[in-house]
Amino acid sequence: EVQLLESGGGLVQPGGSLRLSCAGSGFTFSNYIMRWVRQAPGKGLEWVSSFGDRSYKTYYADSVKGRFTISRDDSKSTLSLQMNSLRAEDTAVYYCVKGTSATNGFDVWGQGTVVTVSS
């Protein structure tokens, strides 16, 4: 069974940093694009970032570009999101999402980790 388990969320002050992790299991991690999606309290979904499979290309939403860095360690089946210069508007549940095989899609979602940016 494919599973994704996010961790690393918490309370951080504006301007601070936080590192999220996503541990994948039940599939060959290196074969799939992996993504982060977030959801602010009471709001809709927002795509944050993607990391390609063997291409190792990274992509970011304009709202996080220059502040967030996505990375992956295929040997540990782990996806990470380093978040710097955090703002109140970054407060959200952050979900890790596995891509589909052979086409450009979203597949399995993790349960999410909560990030709160507040003084």
Add this chain to the structure above:
Amino acid sequence: QTVVTQEPSLSVSPGETVTLTCGLNSGSVSPEHYPNWFQQRPGQAPRTLIYSTNSRSSGVPDRFSGSILVNKAALTITGAQADDECHYYCILYLGSGIWVFGEGTKLTVL
């Protein structure tokens, strides 16, 4: 700025069919936008229903189907059930690795 449009709310009677749409303020939706559809129940993580326009995700009942209809991506729910009452989101690929979600549709089954 590219905006992905969805109906803010829709209602359907149990057993009836409803179609949710996903459009672009800048033009037509095509298969090259790889439309995906997601279901989110209150307090839960989203679940993928459809990817790449019309491919059903594993375990999704066949009463959920995806298509392109009149220049928009569409999610059709055939034989709506009470359990289908929740939020539905679409996402479109804009190229260069960039994806944009719609603001979601709240579906009421009554």
